[in-house]
Amino acid sequence: MKFFVLLYIICCSLSTVAQYAPQAGVAGSTAISKNDARIVAWATSCTVERGWLDIADKQQGRASLGEDGNATGKADNYIVSLGDSGTAILTFSAPLYNGPGPDFAVFENGFPNPDDPEEAFLEFAFVEVSSDGLNYTLFPASSLTDTPQVPVAGVFMNARKVHNLAGKYIMNYGTPFDLDELKNVPGLDVNNITHIRLVDVIGSLTHGTTDKDGNPINDPYPSAIPSCGFDLDGVAALHMKGWWPSGTGHIAKTNEIQLYPNPAQDRIQVSVQGITVDRLTIKDVTGRVMMNSDAGVNTGIDISHLPAGVYYLILNDRNGKEWTERFSKY
């Protein structure tokens, strides 16, 4: 009987300690290498609002290491430091959409504990997305580092305790974010994400920030040096409108047709420029006609009945001129 009571207690205590994916390099990690084939693009613009060297003593001034441009293009270990409560707003050459799995990844410059692959020195930022550049929605973050102590430089953290915070993974590895988690947020179009905003987490017990459940988030503090706060290296897009899904070769949108999302599941939206569509046809890769319609493309096209695969959308105008764009259905 004692054994079962003990077992019960162990099970209860385990179930209250949620575990998330481990550090890059450990089996089960969700880290995305900067060379991952799923990456289709990197942020093309970044605007940083620097935070404080020490939010409790603003007279010391603001973080200053790096410049905004260090966060655009492929992650390269050149960073821009946000400082306590600093923010960065990033945009891409086209909006991001909610495809299968993670949709973008944020790269910081955390470094591993040489003595324990599970641990690393990490700095965190909240991640928010917007489909209008005005209203931002926060990814609900979790931090279960079960110490009330605020770590200082040199204290390593275990990635299994952290979820939906940028900076979870060490340098050269991005932390993934899945827009699917936000698909029911009113006013947010997860298939038309135009802006990503990062907000530095503060580990101070008095000025600190908390996770979605009110837990204080452990984050190095104070660290009043020019490189303090979240060190942003780059942001990668995995699902960006107008880009061919990875593995089959990327193609940009044609000048006249923009088709999204791609890949798509139930419906594709098509915007055309300079074409008066008279007829649309969808063919599979063998040339077989799967759909044929003169209904136009304004309200989108229902593709829910098509089997998963690669297709061609062919548009004709009244004069018989023809435009073609590829897409895939999953």
Ligand SMILES: [Ca+2]
């Ligand atoms: Ca997704």
Ligand SMILES: [Ca+2]
């Ligand atoms: Ca911080």
Ligand SMILES: [Ca+2]
């Ligand atoms: Ca960089």
